[in-house]
Amino acid sequence: MTLKETEQVVTRFAPSPTGFLHIGGARTAMFNWLFARHHGGKALLRIEDTDKARSTQEAIDAIIEGLDWLGLDWDDETVFQSERAARHAEVAYQLLASGNAYKCFATPEELAAMREQQKAEKKPMRYDGRWRDRDPSEAPEGAPYVIRLKTETGGKMTITDAVQGEVSVQNSEIDDFILLRSDGTPTYMLAVVVDDHDMGVTHLIRGDDHLNNAFRQLAMIRAMDWKEPVYAHIPLIHGNDGAKLSKRHGALGVDAYRDMGIMADAMFNYLLRLGWGHGDDEIISRAQAIEWFDLSGVGKSPSRFDAKKLQNLNGQYIRDADDNALVELTVPWIEKELGIILSPAQRELLAKAMPVLKSRAKNLIELASNSLFLYKNRPLDLDEKAQVLLDADARQLLASIHSALIDLDDWTIVATEEKVKAIAEAAELGLGKLAQPMRAALTGSTSSPGIFDVLILLGKKESLNRLADHKN
Numbered sequence: 001m002t003l004k005e006t007e008q009v010v011t012r013f014a015p016s017p018t019g020f021l022h023i024g025g026a027r028t029a030m031f032n033w034l035f036a037r038h039h040g041g042k043a044l045l046r047i048e049d050t051d052k053a054r055s056t057q058e059a060i061d062a063i064i065e066g067l068d069w070l071g072l073d074w075d076d077e078t079v080f081q082s083e084r085a086a087r088h089a090e091v092a093y094q095l096l097a098s099g100n101a102y103k104c105f106a107t108p109e110e111l112a113a114m115r116e117q118q119k120a121e122k123k124p125m126r127y128d129g130r131w132r133d134r135d136p137s138e139a140p141e142g143a144p145y146v147i148r149l150k151t152e153t154g155g156k157m158t159i160t161d162a163v164q165g166e167v168s169v170q171n172s173e174i175d176d177f178i179l180l181r182s183d184g185t186p187t188y189m190l191a192v193v194v195d196d197h198d199m200g201v202t203h204l205i206r207g208d209d210h211l212n213n214a215f216r217q218l219a220m221i222r223a224m225d226w227k228e229p230v231y232a233h234i235p236l237i238h239g240n241d242g243a244k245l246s247k248r249h250g251a252l253g254v255d256a257y258r259d260m261g262i263m264a265d266a267m268f269n270y271l272l273r274l275g276w277g278h279g280d281d282e283i284i285s286r287a288q289a290i291e292w293f294d295l296s297g298v299g300k301s302p303s304r305f306d307a308k309k310l311q312n313l314n315g316q317y318i319r320d321a322d323d324n325a326l327v328e329l330t331v332p333w334i335e336k337e338l339g340i341i342l343s344p345a346q347r348e349l350l351a352k353a354m355p356v357l358k359s360r361a362k363n364l365i366e367l368a369s370n371s372l373f374l375y376k377n378r379p380l381d382l383d384e385k386a387q388v389l390l391d392a393d394a395r396q397l398l399a400s401i402h403s404a405l406i407d408l409d410d411w412t413i414v415a416t417e418e419k420v421k422a423i424a425e426a427a428e429l430g431l432g433k434l435a436q437p438m439r440a441a442l443t444g445s446t447s448s449p450g451i452f453d454v455l456i457l458l459g460k461k462e463s464l465n466r467l468a469d470h471k472n
């Protein structure tokens with residue numbers, strides 16, 4: 001399983017397009033991509049769309065969009081498995097010609113009876129090799145057949161998995177499985193092996209739900225005398241309660257997390273740490289991930305998905321993000337919410353507000369909605385809490401604040417704060433008692449950045465007008 005220095009690493013992500021790109025799939029994609037990038041090799045994408053009934057274009061689009069969003073790019077052309085059926089069949093016939101496979105003419109009824117009997121005798125239900133040593137001439141003229149692999153019967157097969165270590169099965173447990181169906185279509189098992197070989201895949205990194213398949217696939221690889229890949233079967237992701245991840249745990253497509261305002265880099269970092277570690281490092285950039293990623297850092301036990309941790313990490317990414325990058329990410333939300341197109345000046349205002357806005361948001365939607373006050377038209381609609389807050393006393397306070405600020409020329413945080421503090425002291429009130437009605441009048445809600453930041457961002461004229469709208 002050691003990699004020769006000269007060999008180019010080739011990995012692949014091979015999703016079946018039967019649904020969205022769920023987070024387990026996204027993580028598998030990332031690990032393949034990172035391993036290839038780390039080794040300066042190739043990361044390939046293969047869409048396993050052989051199950052025509054379950055594969056949809058919509059799912060293909062969603063998967064590709066999800067991968068794009070995560071910033072995972074792929075080398076060479078995307079391979080569509082369904083387009084390669086003729087090549088798959090060719091290999092089945094090659095195995096037949098070399099004596100490593102055989103035609104099985106057993107009818108469906110015969111096989112059903114075989115299974116019934118095995119069940120009755122409490123034996124494992126698997127194909128019993130009834131056509132393994134029979135001559136095809138014994139079959140009725142023109143009878144349909146499948147092609148089965150002639151697997152080893154004695155001994156055991158061992159895989160040295162880069163994550164799971166040595167894993168063995170008795171060869172007797174692997175029956176002579178079907179390569180080519182009677183209608184000439186390849187089975188999934190055949191298609192995967194042929195495609196991986198033809199694409200030159202050196203490392204198979206995938207969920208450990210495929211470990212059982214690996215033995216069958218390896219049997220085929222050996223029968224073809226092809227080079228064996230390195231297997232790395234990564235443990236599945238579990239929910240916070242330790243059970244296999246399901247919708248109940250919020251196991252959604254990555255697009256849903258994007259729509260929740262999770263930053264792609266935060267998602268990347270979170271999924272990376274879900275099953276792979278580098279010491280105690282929590283915040284890992286893409287460049288570091290490429291530099292550090294290896295299979296020895298992949299844990300053997302299932303990791304637990306924790307939506308809250310993802311949100312916290314996202315908050316951290318937002319705090320650390322470049323202000324202009326955040327402007328780009330939030331403008332679409334703001335424009336959609338308000339039904340306007342932001343002018344260059346309004347974008348500039350957002351960039352100016354970003355340092356105070358980003359310190360308190362856990363996701364991009366929160367960030368965008370906290371910025372809406374900047375663009376609202378007067379008189380502001382007050383939300384329910386703001387309405388309650390602006391009682392007669394509060395409106396009276398707003399009047400005092402308004403008249404204290406109207407003559408202030410030095411419109412700075414320090415100067416405005418000094419004025420408002422003086423009113424608070426004169427009225428023997430805490431600063432908060434004044435800040436809350438100000439916030440309600442200035443932003444229409446009861447939560448916003450620091451109130452003096454708000455005054456500065458809105459500017460003197462707009463601030464005074466908004467205060468005037470709600471004062472006595």
Ligand code: GLU
Pocket residue numbers: 014015016048192205206207210
């Ligand atoms: N198409 C399979 C899946 O989506 C993956 C096959 C493989 O990685 O070998 O689960």
